[in-house]
Each structure stands twice: as structure tokens, then as C-alpha cells.
Amino acid sequence: MATASNLGFPRIGANRELKTYLENYWNGHANDETFYEHTSKLRIKHWKLQKSAGIQHIPSYDAPYYDHVLDVLELFSLIPFRFRHLDGLTQYFAMARGLSTSVEQIPAMEMTKWFDTNYHHITPEFEKDMHPQLNHNKVKERYLEALQYDIQTRPVIVGPLTLFQLGKSYESIDHSLFLQQLIEAYHELLNELAAIHIPWIQIDEPIFPLNQQDDFYDMAEKTYTLLSKNSPKILFTTYFSQLNKNALACLKSLPCHGIHLDCVRGDYTPDTIASLAKEKEAISLGVVNGRNIWRADLKHILSYLTICSEKLDHEKLMIAPSCSLLHVPVDASLEEKIDPHLHTWLAYAVEKLGEVRILTKALSEGSASVNTALSENQHILQDKRQHPDLHKKELRARMANIKKEDTIRQTSFRERRTLQQKKLKLPLFPCTTIGSFPQTKEIRRVRSDFRKRKIPAHEYEQIIQKETTKVINFQEDLGMNVLVHGESERNDMVEYFGEQLEGFFSTQHGWVQSYGSRCVKPPVIFADIMRPTPMTVKWISYAQSLTELPVKGMLTGPTTIMQWSFVRDDIPRSEVARQLALAIRDEIYDLEKAGISIIQVDEPAFREALPLQRSQWNEYIQWSTECFRLATSGVADDTQIHTHMCYSEFNDFIEAITKLDADVISIESSRSGMELLKAFTTVAYPNAIGPGIYDIHSPNIPDQEHMYRLLKDALRVLDKEQLWVNPDCGLKTRKWKEVRPSLQNMVAAAQQLREEYM
Numbered sequence: 001m002a003t004a005s006n007l008g009f010p011r012i013g014a015n016r017e018l019k020t021y022l023e024n025y026w027n028g029h030a031n032d033e034t035f036y037e038h039t040s041k042l043r044i045k046h047w048k049l050q051k052s053a054g055i056q057h058i059p060s061y062d063a064p065y066y067d068h069v070l071d072v073l074e075l076f077s078l079i080p081f082r083f084r085h086l087d088g089l090t091q092y093f094a095m096a097r098g099l100s101t102s103v104e105q106i107p108a109m110e111m112t113k114w115f116d117t118n119y120h121h122i123t124p125e126f127e128k129d130m131h132p133q134l135n136h137n138k139v140k141e142r143y144l145e146a147l148q149y150d151i152q153t154r155p156v157i158v159g160p161l162t163l164f165q166l167g168k169s170y171e172s173i174d175h176s177l178f179l180q181q182l183i184e185a186y187h188e189l190l191n192e193l194a195a196i197h198i199p200w201i202q203i204d205e206p207i208f209p210l211n212q213q214d215d216f217y218d219m220a221e222k223t224y225t226l227l228s229k230n231s232p233k234i235l236f237t238t239y240f241s242q243l244n245k246n247a248l249a250c251l252k253s254l255p256c257h258g259i260h261l262d263c264v265r266g267d268y269t270p271d272t273i274a275s276l277a278k279e280k281e282a283i284s285l286g287v288v289n290g291r292n293i294w295r296a297d298l299k300h301i302l303s304y305l306t307i308c309s310e311k312l313d314h315e316k317l318m319i320a321p322s323c324s325l326l327h328v329p330v331d332a333s334l335e336e337k338i339d340p341h342l343h344t345w346l347a348y349a350v351e352k353l354g355e356v357r358i359l360t361k362a363l364s365e366g367s368a369s370v371n372t373a374l375s376e377n378q379h380i381l382q383d384k385r386q387h388p389d390l391h392k393k394e395l396r397a398r399m400a401n402i403k404k405e406d407t408i409r410q411t412s413f414r415e416r417r418t419l420q421q422k423k424l425k426l427p428l429f430p431c432t433t434i435g436s437f438p439q440t441k442e443i444r445r446v447r448s449d450f451r452k453r454k455i456p457a458h459e460y461e462q463i464i465q466k467e468t469t470k471v472i473n474f475q476e477d478l479g480m481n482v483l484v485h486g487e488s489e490r491n492d493m494v495e496y497f498g499e500q501l502e503g504f505f506s507t508q509h510g511w512v513q514s515y516g517s518r519c520v521k522p523p524v525i526f527a528d529i530m531r532p533t534p535m536t537v538k539w540i541s542y543a544q545s546l547t548e549l550p551v552k553g554m555l556t557g558p559t560t561i562m563q564w565s566f567v568r569d570d571i572p573r574s575e576v577a578r579q580l581a582l583a584i585r586d587e588i589y590d591l592e593k594a595g596i597s598i599i600q601v602d603e604p605a606f607r608e609a610l611p612l613q614r615s616q617w618n619e620y621i622q623w624s625t626e627c628f629r630l631a632t633s634g635v636a637d638d639t640q641i642h643t644h645m646c647y648s649e650f651n652d653f654i655e656a657i658t659k660l661d662a663d664v665i666s667i668e669s670s671r672s673g674m675e676l677l678k679a680f681t682t683v684a685y686p687n688a689i690g691p692g693i694y695d696i697h698s699p700n701i702p703d704q705e706h707m708y709r710l711l712k713d714a715l716r717v718l719d720k721e722q723l724w725v726n727p728d729c730g731l732k733t734r735k736w737k738e739v740r741p742s743l744q745n746m747v748a749a750a751q752q753l754r755e756e757y758m
């Protein structure tokens with residue numbers, strides 16, 4: 001018999017219950033007791049649901065209040081000094097979100113993206129006087145909680161190798177001693193779990209495939225030799241990447257009872273699987289994609305699993321999603337507004353577990369036992385393959401016809417600069433912003449009322465025009481040089497375009513946790529992408545009609561739209577990005593025709609979309625930069641193309657950014673104290689650049705002197721003709737009362753500099 005297993009369930013709840021519980025607690029509408037009671041109910045509901053779906057290895061300790069890395073930090077007493085005087089939930093949430101009371105202000109811990117997902121984990125901070133040791137054993141508590149309901153679970157915990165590598169230390173610590181203590185703390189945990197006869201534990205080590213040095217493998221070997229003594233059986237779990245030969249060899253001899261492989265991202269022959277399984281009690285095959293929302297091809301997977309099972313004792317087989325289901329929404333059956341046809345294509349967490357169950361049953365009892373399910377699945381996939389919108393002839397012909405010269409601007413940056421300057425007549429150190437202005441409650445309400453058809457279109461347009469006028473006048477009064485319209489018509493920079501392009505649909509329940517209580521609902525790209533009508537021209541032209549100064553046309557770039565959507569799985573991502581690039585190219589053409597001379601194509605996710613494995617970097621950089629240029633190279637020489645990037649560190653990425661050949665880039669850098677500039681001491685960035693000098697993630701108002709200093713720092717590595725003056729990112733999350741003085745100071749800093757350099 002094979003075993004149906006799961007690696008992690010979406011903790012947020014189908015109706016974002018966790019979000020409600022958290023926010024009620026934070027707002028003081030619920031006390032500790034109520035919070036514990038509600039979150040416990042949610043966990044139990046999810047365990048029961050998995051049990052009734054036929055899952056035999058059900059995860060526990062996979063539902064943190066805020067983040068699973070934070071839970072492990074708490075578990076092993078890895079509490080940074082600034083939080084140590086606190087306790088309980090106050091301490092836990094202070095670490096996640098900072099603490100601000102009348103007596104103290106404690107900054108939150110940093111957040112980092114969990115590998116290449118859009119989930120953010122708390123970055124561990126290691127300090128000199130930290131001694132990893134087992135704190136209150138919550139893993140045991142959760143296990144026993146589930147057991148009360150007669151549900152046998154498999155606790156899951158981030159492993160020591162991964163935890164250690166994700167950590168940062170701001171002071172010098174004895175790394176090997178620290179690691180030693182950390183491993184001993186894990187060992188103590190495992191001993192306690194063994195003492196109450198927990199059969200299996202899942203230890204997640206997603207870092208494992210990414211480390212390819214011999215000494216890392218030695219360390220893994222030593223670590224797991226200790227951990228496996230007097231422990232529940234360990235399922236060593238890797239995901240998100242293909243394991244190479246050396247990694248596989250290491251796993252083969254690693255002292256653990258089972259291995260989980262991501263068979264969606266990794267390609268393993270049945271012989272490889274069989275040989276890996278030889279010394280193990282279990283081999284868990286992650287065959288159902290835990291990163292997308294599409295139904296799996298069950299027949300195809302089953303034929304792979306059947307060959308595998310013939311080569312090994314099939315009692316050893318566990319069938320699972322490729323990774324935790326944290327990265328997909330909960331239940332597709334709740335969707336009521338999706339075209340019934342497209343609806344059948346969807347598999348969220350609940351449906352994915354259904355697929356795991358069917359595959360397991362087929363292996364254990366023969367495929368005849370699941371005949372109906374298999375043929376239904378085949379039917380759906382066939383229908384999906386034949387959908388007419390998947391392949392739009394006109395678009396495909398256009399794609400086949402893309403020429404190299406379509407992806408290169410006609411003249412060099414130097415020549416373009418002269419022509420653009422002649423047209424735009426910008427002063428030295430031009431001041432601009434990134435696009436959005438504060439989105440007040442009223443603006444959000446107007447948009448939502450318009451969506452719900454509570455107000456008619458002409459009224460809605462009037463209100464947006466009024467807001468745009470306010471934003472334009474405001475910038476003129478301040479003395480900004482290149483204006484923006486403020487983006488008040490946009491709820492989100494990707495959704496806005498997704499709603500207007502063919503080939504997309506949006507969901508009602510497709511929520512995925514981004515961090516803590518924050519969730520996102522990515523649009524879905526299911527078919528070929530076309531732009532039926534201009535998407536932004538009306539608003540931008542209106543803004544431009546109000547002023548003599550140039551107003552930027554604001555668009556989101558192909559890589560970012562793709563990265564922040566759920567993407568169809570029948571063609572390569574690079575093709576999807578190319579289709580988006582053509583749609584944006586057409587939009588740019590229309591903006592240009594309407595007299596807009598500066599167009600900004602935002603690519604905040606450009607760095608984030610970089611594959612985990614270095615070996616795939618070049619290919620990615622090649623197509624993603626080409627898509628950007630395909631979108632932006634159709635313009636006249638004197639049309640100025642801007643781009644914007646944020647949310648990542650770009651220091652080792654300047655070469656790729658150079659390939660975009662944007663005339664101007666604005667880029668986040670003030671948070672890191674302009675660390676970005678270090679990169680320019682080795683790589684000379686040729687085009688114009690505005691390193692952000694106003695940290696818009698903070699409510700603080702930067703003063704003129706501070707920003708002037710940052711600009712002076714920038715001038716040490718940049719020419720004066722290259723330097724633009726702008727904030728780090730859009731201002732939509734800020735308040736007018738913060739934005740007004742901050743931008744005033746910013747303009748004053750630029751003016752101070754001009755006087756000095758003219």
C-alpha cells in the first residue's frame with residue numbers, strides 16, 4: 001500500500017479566518033484566550049478536512065500564528081535581545097511586527113521571501129549571547145491536540161541547515177559553536193517527540209539542493225547522524241529545486257528514514273528513485289504541483305508512479321504535493337463567478353489533496369479502482385487543451401514574426417539622451433515620483449462602489465479626474481519636473497492590467513498568504529494574452545492636458561505581471577511574458593501617439609523572478625530583458641523610457657538591469673543606506689538612474705540635509721547628468737501629511753545640489 005501524504009496546509013483558512021483572528025487580536029477586540037480558541041478551531045477543522053480527504057500523513061505544527069520560521073525561532077529560544085523582556089503573544093507579535101507603545105519603540109525583525117515564492121518569512125537574527133535551547137515544546141502540544149480528535153499527525157518543522165542559512169548576524173558570532181548548540185536543541189526536541197511515540201516527523205530542508213559544496217554535505221551528514229538517534233522517523237524534505245548528482249548521493253547515505261522529492265521542479269528517473277529508496281523506509285514523491293492552481297495530469301503521473309512502484313517495494317511509496325500547499329488557495333469549489341468551463345480546470349489545496357488520494361488509491365488497489373476519476377480528469381484536460389482562446393492565431397503569427405530589431409532601440413543611449421533633452425528640457429537632477437499618490441479611504445471606497453455598480457461611470461470618472469487634478473497641481477506647486485497622474489484608478493498594479501487584458505480571469509477566493517495577515521489574490525493567466533483596447537491612455541492624457549510639464553505614462557512590465565499572477569502551465573513562462581510584452585508595446589505606442597513623451601514600465605519583480613538555481617540565471621535574464629525591450633523599443637528616439645525596481649537588493653544584478661537599456665531607472669536604495677551605490681564602483685551603469693532617497697515604507701519624514709547627503713554620496717559614483725531625484729517606490733501606502741513635507745524636502749535637496757553644480 002502506498003501512503004497519501006501532505007506537507008502543509010494553507011493556514012489562512014478558506015475565508016481568511018486567520019486574518020480576522022489576528023486583526024481582531026491586534027486591535028484589542030479579542031483577548032489571548034479568544035485568540036487561542038479561534039485559531040485552535042481552525043487548525044482542527046483543517047486536520048479533519050485532510051483526514052476526510054483520505055490523507056494518511058497529515059501535517060501538524062504547520063499552522064503558525066504568523067510565520068513558520070518565527071515559530072521555530074520561538075521554539076529554540078532564538079529571541080533577539082530587544083524582545084527578551086517581553087513574553088507570550090506580545091513577544092511573538094513584537095518580533096513579527098515591531099512594538100510601539102508609549103514607553104518603547106522596538107523595530108520588527110526583517111522579512112525575506114521564502115525562496116522563490118511570494119511568501120515572506122521572518123529573517124532569523126543570530127546574536128552573540130544567544131543560546132539555542134528547547135523552549136516550551138509546542139510541537140508536542142499540537143500533536144497531542146490533534147490526537148484528541150483521533151487524528152494522527154506528522155509534525156513538520158524547518159530543519160537546522162535551512163534555519164541556520166537563512167539567518168543573519170549583525171555581530172560576530174562563533175558560527176560553528178552556534179550551529180552545534182542549535183543541532184543539540186533540535187535533538188532534544190526530537191527525543192521528547194520520540195518519548196511520546198510520535199511515528200514520523202517531517203524536517204524541511206529546502207536549502208539543501210541549493211548548496212553544492214562538499215563541506216555542506218559533510219555537515220548535513222553529521223547533523224542528521226545526531227538527529228536520527230532516539231528520534232521519530234525523519235522524513236528529510238526538499239523542494240523547489242532539482243537535486244544534482246552529488247546531492248542525491250549525499251541523500252542516499254544520509255541517516256534518515258525517508259526522503260521527499262519535488263518531482264515537479266525536479267526530473268528523476270524511476271531508477272534514480274529506486275536507488276534512493278534502497279536504504280530508506282519511505283520515499284515521498286511530490287508529484288502534484290503545490291505551486292499552481294491547475295488540475296494535474298493524473299494519467300501521466302500515474303504511469304510514472306507505476307514504473308517507480310515496479311522498481312521498489314511499493315509499501316515505501318508516499319504520494320504527496322510537491323511542496324507545502326501554503327502557496328495555493330484553499331478550496332476551488334467555493335468559486336461562484338468563474339466561467340463553469342474554466343472552473344473545472346482549477347485545483348486549490350482541497351482539490352490537490354483529492355488528486356493525491358486518487359493517485360494513492362490507484363497505486364494500491366489498481367487503476368480500475370479510480371476509473372471514473374481518471375476519465376473525468378482526462379476529459380477536463382482534453383477540454384482545457386482544446387479551448388479556443390489558448391491559441392490565438394493572429395497573436396501567434398505576430399510572435400513568430402518578432403525580429404531582433406524589434407527588441408533593440410534604434411540609436412544609442414547617448415544620442416537618445418540628446419534628442420530627449422532637446423524635447424523635454426529638464427533641469428539637472430530632475431525630480432519625479434514613482435507613480436502612485438496616497439490612496440485615501442475615500443478613493444478606495446469610490447473604486448469599490450464603482451465595481452459594485454453603486455455609482456455610474458461618468459460620476460466615477462469625474463471623481464478620479466478630480467483626484468488627478470489635485471495630484472498634478474500638488475506636484476506643480478512643489479516644483480517637481482516630471483509628473484505622474486497618481487494611479488488613483490488602480491487597486492493594484494497587476495490586477496489593473498489583468499482585468500483589462502484578454503487571457504486573464506480573476507477569482508473570488510484565490511487568496512494566498514503573503515505574510516502574517518496579509519494575503520494576495522493573484523489574477524489567473526489561462527490563455528493567449530491580447531489587449532482589446534487601450535488601458536491607460538484616457539487617464540494619462542487627461543493628466544497631461546492639465547499641465548505643460550511632462551506626465552509619465554505608467555505601465556507594469558511583462559515579467560512583473562507574470563510573476564504576480566497564476567500562470568498557465570501549457571506553454572513556457574517566457575512565452576507568456578512575450579505575449580504580455582506585445583500588449584504593453586501596443587499600449588506604449590498608443591500613449592506615444594497621444595503625445596506622452598515619457599513612459600515608465602515598472603518591473604519591481606524583475607529580481608524576484610530570478611530562478612533559485614544559478615545555472616538557470618542566464619536563460620532567465622536573456623528572455624526577461626528581451627521582453628522588456630520588446631515592450632519598450634518601438635518608440636521614437638526622443639521618447640524617454642523609464643523603469644522602476646524595488647523589493648530586492650540589486651547589487652549583484654546591475655549587469656542584467658543594464659541590458660534593459662531603459663533611459664532612466666528609479667530604484668529602491670534608501671533603506672539599505674544607498675548600499676546599491678557600492679555596485680557602481682565596479683560596474684559603470686551607463687544610463688540615467690534615480691536611487692531612491694526617501695524610504696516610503698516608513699512614516700518618517702526625511703529632512704533636506706539627509707537627502708542632500710544621499711545625493712552627494714550618489715555623485716561619488718555617478719555623473720551629474722545621470723542622477724535623478726525620487727523616492728524609493730510609490731506613495732500609495734503613505735498619508736498626505738507625510739508625503740507633502742517629504743517631497744518638499746526632496747525638491748529642496750535637489751535645488752541645493754543644482755545651485756552647487758550649475
Ligand code: MET
Nearest residue numbers: 434435436602604730731
Ligand atoms: C511595487 S512598485 C510600485 C510602482 C507603482 N508605479 C507605484 O508607484 O505604486
Ligand SMILES: [Zn+2]
Nearest residue numbers: 604646729730
Ligand atoms: Zn516600487
